[in-house]
Amino acid sequence: MTRKPWTGPELVRLETLYPNTPMRHLEVIFQRNERAIYAKAYGMGLKRSAEYLASPASGRLVPGDKRGANCQFQKGQTPWNAGKKGWQAGGRAAETQFKKGEMAGRAQALYKPVGHERITKDGILQRKIRDDGPLHRRWKSVHSIIWEEQHGPIPAGHxxxxxxxxxxxxxxTINRLELISRAENARRNTIHRYPPELKHVIRKLAKLKRKVQEKQREESNGSH
Known part of the structure; x- marks a missing residue:
């Protein structure tokens, strides 16, 4: 069916027929495909009548409809895969399937066994302690491991x-380590641990740095 514009008489006829005429008949009458007819009807705000939607011609299932009943599972019927665990292809498929825990490609190249140690970008020595779970929980800092060996689990918030x-x-070594709260760690890493005179200088330097950055941005924007 070729695409062609709708004429005035066709639109009048579509408005009359669409509410109660099966689509296969509309396709023959207007020599257009189902998609084109639905699109035009939607654009005109046309809808199927309640009588048509309730009739077998609409193809819709209604309460009490027995269509497809012969294909449904009956009560007490045993499914074909009862007692079977998964699906197994025939031939040599089993030989090429991945086994549990098996790795290949990049994952295999990057894999490190439990006990392997690495140094982070912050200079912290970490040790792999497990293969499962989230990636960030598979590694632990060695200094934390050493402390726990002497004192037990690290309390929450420390x-x-x-x-x-x-x-x-x-x-x-254990004599280089101490347990502190996260709040104390935050205090140690702020300017509040410095004397008043030094804190004043730090604030002035920070303010000067912001001014320099603002000036650089202004000059950069002005050059464009």
Missing amino acids: IVVFTDKGPRHTDI
């Missing part, structure tokens, strides 16, 4: 930190 400024990936 962390283990180094007491000195030495390297955090080597020569890790």
Whole structure:
């Protein structure tokens, strides 16, 4: 069926026939496909009548309709896959299937066994402690492991930190570690741990840095 514009008489006829005429008949009458007829009817705001929708011609299921009943499972009927675990292809398919825990490609190349150690970008020595679970829970800092070996699990809201400024990936001993709250750690890493005179200088430097950045942005925007 070729695409062609709708004429005035066709639109009048469509408005008359659409509410109660099966689609297969409309396709023959207007020499257009189902999609074109539905689109035009929708654009005109036409709808099927309640009588048509309730009739077998609409193809819709209504309460009490027995169509397809012969294909339904009957009460007490045993499905064909009862007692079977999964589906197994024939031939040599089983030989090429991935086995549980098996890896290949990039995953295999990047895999590190439990016990492997690495140094993070922050200079922290970590050790892999498990293969399952979220990635960030598979690794743990070695200094935390050493502290827990001596004192037990780290309490909630606390962390283990180094007491000195030495390297955090080597020569890790219990005497270099201490347990502090996260709140205390936050205080130690802010300017509040400095004397008033130094805090004043730090604030002035931060303000000056912001001014320089603002000036640089203004000059950059003005050059475009």
